[in-house]
Amino acid sequence: MSEYVGHVIFAQEGVRLAQRDARMSRAFLAAAEAAPRAVWLGSACGGGRHGIRPLMAHLRDRLPLAGDDIARAAFTFGWVTHQACDGYLKQVYRGIIPEYHADPDHLKTPPSDARITHDVLMLRERADGGRLAPFAPSIFDYRMEGHPAASALDVPAAEDAAALQVQRQILKLFAPASRRHGSSLQDRLWAYFRLLDADYISLTRYADAATDADPEHLRRFVHDIRFYDADDALIRIAGGEADPVVAGDMDAAMAEAEQRGSIYARVLALTVQLLRLAGDVLDGTADLDTLNPILETQPGSDGVPEVVLNASL
């Protein structure tokens, strides 16, 4: 997990948990429900440690939210879930694949097999095999061959074209470079190289993992660390399987996750915790420094639990 698909799924978990959490800011949740695409987009965005605070500083003076501010709040909601995932899971990945992270030259091909394994598992377990929006069951196909319209296009060529178009359209959204950099060609180029989102992840590896998962990957990255357990109370609440939650149930489920939950349940607990903090800041019941655990999500630091691998053993 902690790649695009995993982040979007986790944002959806965040919305479902917030809907069942009596402690959550109503304004924050209402924005997320009103603009789901903005939530997904925010969850797939890096750089939250720099962006969340200025957004919240803008939003907290503007309740009740309207217009673009709803989109801003929804985007922030997704961005907070991204921070929860990254903050916890990056530590997990350093623990379970030290050989990957030990490479001083960072030459290993990203993403790691662990992340791909987790993304594939999450799509199956938490997005109904891709039937939940914005996905489709064919998303991890080699050429989307399982999609009924796939024979109308050369999918790989169309996908390459779309990637080039998306990269360029996104660049067009940035503010003028001259506002923050000098105007020499060198300055413009440095800004360009920094802002261009590289197209570098191979979908073939996802297709391989989705069609024929490596048993060794499953053992190391799922079973041995108890990555996911569908019986965890918090996972059941997020999936709508548990009874409607009254005040206190969410806290009990979060405490259970932190004591003996799977890694997935722990990330859910952290997600709820950070969304609550952000919601308090939005509502004006907490100051902007309350966002610090969201911006600096280091497990073990103030407000963020320690990483625990395989809590059941």
Place this chain on the structure above:
Amino acid sequence: MDRRDFLLRSALVSAGLALAASSARALTDALVSGRVGAQTGYVGMASRVAIADALRLAVADQTTPADLRATLAMFDQQAVAADSVPATPAEVVSLLGDLRTLWANRDDRPHDRSGYRGDMAEQRLAWALGWVGHYAAAPVLGQPDADVSRMRDAALLRALHEASPAEDTRPDVASLAELLRVVDQRVGIRLHTYTPDRDDVVDWVPRFVAWDQARYDEAERLALAVLDGAPDLAFLNPADPAFQAAHAVRQARPVSPKALDAAAEAPGASIYARAVGASFRAMRAAGHHFAGRLSAADLLAQLSS
């Protein structure tokens, strides 16, 4: 409109200035002041793929220096999006000269993504080649609006499909639109995560959200254009030599030097083929300059011709 006027006009619109309020001095200032992410008109797929096709031909072209071809193959994305950085031909030719000197004095030439001792030389070289390719193709491609761009994109998608061995069936519009939206999700995976505009985040977020919604809405219109659009051989004729040669490279089929020369010199009559041909010729010329076989003055003259 000659090329200089075209470029100045582009820069002007990029800078958000009204054409009528322009003076020559304001035009020049706008051109060099720099704006990442500015561009005129709608960013369609076809204009991207035309430059990517020219790049494919340059990478396959034995007359282009090997170092340059390896760099283009590795940093193709930096080349294809090069038009997001405004510049003048003189600036780019000057940069190529600097890079040639830098290359000549290197003790090794690593082609990894970190560049050579952090100088980003490979990225800059790829950008320069991509920029001249865009510069040469721009007068051919023009600045189509969203409606014209959509018809062109549909024509391109149909041509790519016809050139592939897939069976031909006709889905309904809704199904094809959904497929295009999942393609966007897959592009999201390929890009890993989006880079935010840290310096302008409060205004950037609504722009980004609106862009995403517009792309979602556009999928339905593009699907309809793919399924029901009339053939437009004036824009793209799949029989044109430039399209044929680039498609062969795309499919990892061998391309003869003769076919590459034809793609450059007699690319075909369609807009797409002429854009690919002009772009490839400019990249070739820039390659000759990088290799010391063409003077800066001659390269500038060729770009202005």
